[in-house]
Amino acid sequence: MVGTFYRAASPESKPFVDIGSKVVDNTIVCIIEAMKIMNEIQAETKGTVVEILVENGQPVEYGQRLFKLKQG
Numbered sequence: 001m002v003g004t005f006y007r008a009a010s011p012e013s014k015p016f017v018d019i020g021s022k023v024v025d026n027t028i029v030c031i032i033e034a035m036k037i038m039n040e041i042q043a044e045t046k047g048t049v050v051e052i053l054v055e056n057g058q059p060v061e062y063g064q065r066l067f068k069l070k071q072g
Contacts, residue, residue, distance in 0.1 A: 002061050003034035005054045017067070021049045029067060032060060047071040 007015040007030055017029050023043040032039045047069035054066050 003032040003039070003059070005056065005058050005060045005066065006031040006033060006038075007052070007056045017049050017052075019049055019052065023047060023049065023069065041066070043067075043069070045069065045071060 007017075009016075009031065016031075017023060017027070023029060024046040025043055027043045028040045029043050029049075030041050032041055049067055050070045051068035052066070053068065054060060054064070060066065
């Protein structure tokens with residue numbers, strides 16, 4: 001396990017992105033907590049979020065896909 005996936009900055013906050021959200025290559029899409037450090041994760045390309053592959057609070061590993069995007 002590398003860290004824990006979080007869709008929002010806090011439990012009371014709105015998720016960074018939802019299905020249908022448009023992102024560009026610097027849009028923050030989630031946070032990965034690793035060793036008590038919160039790391040903001042940015043989209044690597046522009047597109048529209050079509051699927052969220054990880055549940056909030058789920059452990060994640062290096063190279064694991066978190067979202068599916070439709071480019072364009």
